[in-house]
Amino acid sequence: MFSLYSLYNFSISNPMKPKGKVHASGAAEPNKECALCPRLVEFRANSQVEEPDWFNGAVPSFGPSDARLLIVGLAPGLKGAHRTGRPFTGDYAGDLLYATLGEFGYSSGDYASHPDDGLALKDCMITNAVRCVPPKNKPTSAEINTCRQFLINRINALPNLKVIMALGRIAHESTLKALECRLAAFPFGHAANHDVGNGLSLIDSYHCSRYNTNTGRLTTDMFRDVFQKIGGVLDQK
Numbered sequence: 629m630f631s632l633y634s635l636y637n638f639s640i641s642n643p644m645k646p647k648g649k650v651h652a653s654g655a656a657e658p659n660k661e662c663a664l665c666p667r668l669v670e671f672r673a674n675s676q677v678e679e680p681d682w683f684n685g686a687v688p689s690f691g692p693s694d695a696r697l698l699i700v701g702l703a704p705g706l707k708g709a710h711r712t713g714r715p716f717t718g719d720y721a722g723d724l725l726y727a728t729l730g731e732f733g734y735s736s737g738d739y740a741s742h743p744d745d746g747l748a749l750k751d752c753m754i755t756n757a758v759r760c761v762p763p764k765n766k767p768t769s770a771e772i773n774t775c776r777q778f779l780i781n782r783i784n785a786l787p788n789l790k791v792i793m794a795l796g797r798i799a800h801e802s803t804l805k806a807l808e809c810r811l812a813a814f815p816f817g818h819a820a821n822h823d824v825g826n827g828l829s830l831i832d833s834y835h836c837s838r839y840n841t842n843t844g845r846l847t848t849d850m851f852r853d854v855f856q857k858i859g860g861v862l863d864q865k
Contacts, residue, residue, distance in 0.1 A: 656781040658759050660685035665771045668760040675710070675761070683713030686760050689782055690715050691753025696790045696862055697734070698783065699725075700799040702835060703758035703767055710761035714743040715754040720838040724851065725754075728836075732855045755782055757802040772802055780806045790865045791858050792828065796835035803830060818846075819854050821861065829861050 662685075663669055676684045687704045701721075704710040708719030716722035718741050726739035726747065734752040739745060758767040758775045767775075783789065783806060794800035800816040807824050814822040814830065822830040833854040834846040841847070 654781060656778060656785040657688045658686040658778050662686040662760065664774050665760065667768070668762060668771060671763050672760060679711070682711045684710065685713070687713060687715055687756065689753055689755035691749040692751070693786065694788050695749070695751050695753040695786055696788050696865075697752040697793065697858060698786060698789055698791070699752065699754045699793045699795065700779070700803050701754065701756045701795045702798050703756050703765065704761045705765065706761050712743050715756060717741060717743055720841075721836045724836045724841065724848065728851055728855055731852070732859060753786065755779065757799045772798065776802055776806055779803065783807070790827065790829065791861055792830050793854070793858060794830060794832050800830070800832050818850065819857060821857060827865065831858055831861065
């Protein structure tokens with residue numbers, strides 16, 4: 629089991645063949661004060677002034693280094709992970725995600741919407757394609773591309789990784805680019821299971837956002853079905 633702040637920076641030297649190009653820095657996690665994207669840095673700085681008690685930084689991944697499942701979201705939510713410092717913590721998307729993770733045995737403890745709630749993940753890690761909160765929850769293409777170095781190194785730092793779950797199209801496409809796969813060969817589709825090589829499966833889901841659930845694009849049963857499929861894939865690997 630693994631809880632927040634136990635360990636975020638893992639060595640990328642492992643016996644597995646790298647799944648994508650390793651970025652020169654080798655860092656799987658950015659510094660909290662990451663300065664790579666000027667627009668996001670400015671937005672964080674303004675937030676720091678308005679909400680000094682918030683996390684206000686690049687949000688680290690959450691989960692154990694021996695995880696077989698990596699969940700990739702879009703970016704921290706303004707009043708969720710940007711506020712609390714833990715992925716999907718403090719907003720509706722986290723309510724659905726962590727409840728489902730608990731149902732399928734990927735967590736222990738109780739999720740209470742704050743990072744010191746004692747929740748721990750098992751065999752699962754959560755990260756984001758973009759680590760800093762973007763204005764209006766919309767990162768630019770340049771920001772997604774810049775932050776991909778951390779996704780590449782995060783993937784390569786998980787020696788037991790078997791399944792990547794992409795929450796939404798942006799996470800799906802950024803993961804494919806991190807793995808150096810052709811986008812056209814692996815189209816996004818809810819519950820689609822893509823064999824991306826090197827022993828990895830990429831499984832898609834609509835993002836568990838309030839908008840998607842309120843509009844019926846994603847139901848709790850649809851979300852459970854994806855985790856059921858993930859479990860089946862892991863059982864076979």
